[in-house]
Amino acid sequence: MYTQSFSVPDGTEDAKSAGLKAVPKAMNAHDAALQAQFDARIDADGRIEPREWMPEAYRKTLVRQISQHAHSEIVGMLPEGNWISRAPSLKRKAILIAKVQDEGGHGLYLYSAAETLGTSRDQMLEALHTGKAKYSSIFNYPTLNWADVGVVGWLVDGAAIMNQVPLCRCSYGPYARAMVRVCKEESFHQRQGYEALLVMMQGTAEQKAMVQDAVNRWWWKCLAMFGPPDADSPNSAQGMRWGIKRISNDDLRQKFVDATVPQAKVLGVTLPDPDLKWNEARQAHDYGQIDWDEFWATVNGNGPCNKERLGARVKAWNDGAWVREAALAHAQKQQSRQMKEAA
Numbered sequence: 001m002y003t004q005s006f007s008v009p010d011g012t013e014d015a016k017s018a019g020l021k022a023v024p025k026a027m028n029a030h031d032a033a034l035q036a037q038f039d040a041r042i043d044a045d046g047r048i049e050p051r052e053w054m055p056e057a058y059r060k061t062l063v064r065q066i067s068q069h070a071h072s073e074i075v076g077m078l079p080e081g082n083w084i085s086r087a088p089s090l091k092r093k094a095i096l097i098a099k100v101q102d103e104g105g106h107g108l109y110l111y112s113a114a115e116t117l118g119t120s121r122d123q124m125l126e127a128l129h130t131g132k133a134k135y136s137s138i139f140n141y142p143t144l145n146w147a148d149v150g151v152v153g154w155l156v157d158g159a160a161i162m163n164q165v166p167l168c169r170c171s172y173g174p175y176a177r178a179m180v181r182v183c184k185e186e187s188f189h190q191r192q193g194y195e196a197l198l199v200m201m202q203g204t205a206e207q208k209a210m211v212q213d214a215v216n217r218w219w220w221k222c223l224a225m226f227g228p229p230d231a232d233s234p235n236s237a238q239g240m241r242w243g244i245k246r247i248s249n250d251d252l253r254q255k256f257v258d259a260t261v262p263q264a265k266v267l268g269v270t271l272p273d274p275d276l277k278w279n280e281a282r283q284a285h286d287y288g289q290i291d292w293d294e295f296w297a298t299v300n301g302n303g304p305c306n307k308e309r310l311g312a313r314v315k316a317w318n319d320g321a322w323v324r325e326a327a328l329a330h331a332q333k334q335q336s337r338q339m340k341e342a343a
């Protein structure tokens, strides 16, 4: 999935300086010409490809953003994967397996896209496993009952779609192309979640209450997924200038609220915000204050499931060591056999 605007610095970076060093101080004539070429391409809304010259800060920003995105997809498999063995029917189990598998695939395309920028997958995974790299903090909350699985599809994947559709127009070619397929699959994720909830809302009073409870717990966290308000997002302007970010955090959040309110009405649930109301003058919904202290506490490692999620990823990596070793040994054996045959 899922962005939280992807402007969150990783553990070792300074929030204020990350991504802003666009132009080196003393640039020679050759580099200045390359920079001018790059700027012209960006201004013309063109694509930058892996072997082409790009400013180091652009490369660094993309590696951080795409790897955070990849980590989010992989960690995002955990809260729902947890429900595969407890899905209420064979049909729901098959749908959920397909969705969780899609998320694994999204992680793989995105790691591949980030690798084209010169950072290895091992380096990215090392950063994740040591807690240095961030991933979307939405996955540090627990999925307590089956309705949570539906709400994650409807709201978390729904927020992801809002965030990710503009990334299909990102200036970096491999990222933009990966996002086209990702977005198509996210659309299925959102719909399957919404449909599961529609079924529950036609069920017993207890089932309806489960859905409402899950909506109450996830709503505000989904609004926070779009990242801090524009006024507190110092890197957004540079991201926009580079054609990486196309729509601001607040504008995306507003689009999400406006799209979701009518869906909640059809579903028959209340969104837990007393300040949520249509503003005729703005032709948009007003909504209440997001708890940013909670958001930052979770981003910084103190959410309810941070330790569990990271622990699960590290364990999966360690448990898979024998597979990697066997694959490597097999590849080496094949290579030496081919060399012997060629000799």
Ligand SMILES: [Fe+2]
Pocket: 001, 002, 073, 102, 103, 106, 182, 186
């Ligand atoms: Fe995804």
Ligand SMILES: [Fe+2]
Pocket: 001, 103, 157, 160, 185, 186, 189
């Ligand atoms: Fe998804």
